[in-house]
Amino acid sequence: MPFVKRDVTARSKDGRPPDDNLASHVAALNSPDGETRWSAARALGGRADAVPALAAALAAEPVARVREAIMTALIRVGDEASVMALLPYLRSQDAALRGASIEALQALPEAILPFMTSLLADSDSDVRLLATELARNMSAADATRILCRLLEHERHPNVCAAAIDVLAEVGTREAVPALQSCAERFAGTPFLPFAASTAIARISDTER
Amino acid sequence: MAGSETHGARAVRVTPEEVRRLCEFLYRRTGMLFNDNKRYYIDRRLIERIAATRSASFQAYFAILRSDVDHEIEHLINAFTVNETYFNREEHQLRCMTSVLLGNVIRRKPPGGAIRIWSVPCSTGEEPYSIAIWLMENWSHVDSYNIEIVGSDIDTRALKAAANGVYGERALMRLSRDVINRYFRPVADGEYQIDSGLRDSIQFTRANLIDAQDMARYRDFDIVFCRNVLIYFDDASRRIAAENLYDCLGPGGYICLGHSETMSRISPLFRVCRFPDAIVYQRPEADHDGH
Numbered sequence: 009m010p011f012v013k014r015d016v017t018a019r020s021k022d023g024r025p026p027d028d029n030l031a032s033h034v035a036a037l038n039s040p041d042g043e044t045r046w047s048a049a050r051a052l053g054g055r056a057d058a059v060p061a062l063a064a065a066l067a068a069e070p071v072a073r074v075r076e077a078i079m080t081a082l083i084r085v086g087d088e089a090s091v092m093a094l095l096p097y098l099r100s101q102d103a104a105l106r107g108a109s110i111e112a113l114q115a116l117p118e119a120i121l122p123f124m125t126s127l128l129a130d131s132d133s134d135v136r137l138l139a140t141e142l143a144r145n146m147s148a149a150d151a152t153r154i155l156c157r158l159l160e161h162e163r164h165p166n167v168c169a170a171a172i173d174v175l176a177e178v179g180t181r182e183a184v185p186a187l188q189s190c191a192e193r194f195a196g197t198p199f200l201p202f203a204a205s206t207a208i209a210r211i212s213d214t215e216r
Numbered sequence: 217m218a219g220s221e222t223h224g225a226r227a228v229r230v231t232p233e234e235v236r237r238l239c240e241f242l243y244r245r246t247g248m249l250f251n252d253n254k255r256y257y258i259d260r261r262l263i264e265r266i267a268a269t270r271s272a273s274f275q276a277y278f279a280i281l282r283s284d285v286d287h288e289i290e291h292l293i294n295a296f297t298v299n300e301t302y303f304n305r306e307e308h309q310l311r312c313m314t315s316v317l318l319g320n321v322i323r324r325k326p327p328g329g330a331i332r333i334w335s336v337p338c339s340t341g342e343e344p345y346s347i348a349i350w351l352m353e354n355w356s357h358v359d360s361y362n363i364e365i366v367g368s369d370i371d372t373r374a375l376k377a378a379a380n381g382v383y384g385e386r387a388l389m390r391l392s393r394d395v396i397n398r399y400f401r402p403v404a405d406g407e408y409q410i411d412s413g414l415r416d417s418i419q420f421t422r423a424n425l426i427d428a429q430d431m432a433r434y435r436d437f438d439i440v441f442c443r444n445v446l447i448y449f450d451d452a453s454r455r456i457a458a459e460n461l462y463d464c465l466g467p468g469g470y471i472c473l474g475h476s477e478t479m480s481r482i483s484p485l486f487r488v489c490r491f492p493d494a495i496v497y498q499r500p501e502a503d504h505d506g507h
Binding site for chain 1: 231232233234236237240241275279282283330348351352358359361362363364365366413414416417418419421428433434450451452455456459462463483484485503
């Protein structure tokens with residue numbers, strides 16, 4: 009047989025126990041070596057006391073995979089401070105970073121909830137548009153309530169379209185009046201009444 | 217429309233819009249794409265799940281699904297995929313391993329070096345044994361390298377069965393009679409035990425994909441088969457598992473996922489490699505700085 013069998017655990021037996029020293033991991037986040045920064049970010053996952061250091065590291069990190077690990081570490085904490093560390097990247101000019109922050113924030117549907125009102129009232133329509141996507145992983149009741157409130161006053165058709173798309177998947181029948189009213193307001197922008205009618209059909213059919 | 221009495225529950229009907237809603241959810245979650253020409257297939261499975269969860273309506277069921285109550289996402293995906301484990305399942309990936317992956321792996325190895333292959337989760341052992349048999353049968357360099365195959369699972373009962381290596385005829389359905397005669401011996405009516413040499417060649421261990429400390433024991437693998445498990449995890453667990461798997465691979469190492477999974481939905485850490493036999497994912501050999 010060409011196969012060999014080795015004790016996979018032997019490798020760890022030689023190793024030291026995992027280092028849980030906060031200061032050494034925080035210092036390692038600033039290492040010039042990407043592998044060291046990656047390991048430090050992974051070691052700090054779930055540590056609320058490391059959030060300020062993780063937030064600072066995220067702002068300076070040039071390597072995409074290390075940024076991913078920092079974001080995962082923040083998700084594992086999942087508190088208000090972690091959300092606040094991730095939010096600025098919704099405004100990034102870098103599409104990959106924007107996408108990464110949306111994915112990270114979507115993994116925290118409950119923690120992001122208190123921030124939704126201000127995000128959906130942001131002066132930047134791109135931020136409002138991206139924020140609608142954050143509602144997708146929320147409970148149907150929360151997503152419906154938040155997005156309907158947006159639809160009542162939102163002036164940008166693309167933001168409305170994004171909200172309607174999310175409502176088509178997760179909305180409840182409480183969304184129907186807001187969808188109807190939005191369709192009427194944007195009667196001159198044909199794709200919006202069409203999108204609203206599709207969402208209404210889907211929601212109504214689902215909730216006969 | 218579809219509807220029927222299932223498990224004695226009241227018949228629940230599903231509408232085309234409800235099916236579309238479910239399909240969008242399934243697509244976003246797993247990448248599995250179902251369209252109207254599969255309506256009967258979808259309706260049947262959906263109605264079964266509605267009945268199994270005692271949901272009074274699609275809406276009630278969809279709420280359970282979105283909240284993943286009692287692992288309903290896993291149950292639904294199971295209903296939509298073939299879960300039966302058997303030898304040489306997804307043979308195209310095994311073909312890819314011998315036609316391309318190992319050639320690239322040995323280019324980085326010294327002559328006679330070790331090649332490490334990991335099957336995780338390995339369930340009752342069909343996959344790691346399939347890998348071993350496939351290599352014996354299909355890779356001309358098999359005797360020139362020390363090949364280490366590890367099978368791991370979180371379920372210790374499955375691992376015990378894997379180490380025992382006894383399988384029914386159904387598990388062997390994709391193997392030729394010739395191969396069965398070479399690597400198995402009949403032990404009871406319709407049951408076969410895998411050759412003791414092979415059983416002794418593969419190490420079975422317990423591993424939890426989302427436990428970084430546990431996964432730290434597994435390093436420097438050249439090829440990892442990690443099929444049909446990541447789609448069951450929530451977003452946070454999936455990210456953690458992907459990062460753990462990244463650390464388990466050596467630079468340039470490959471990861472093979474199940475047919476209903478794409479790593480691009482799971483993690484941007486890996487590079488997509490499209491080979492004639494399969495799409496696999498690779499840990500890049502080096503980081504590229506910048507955005």
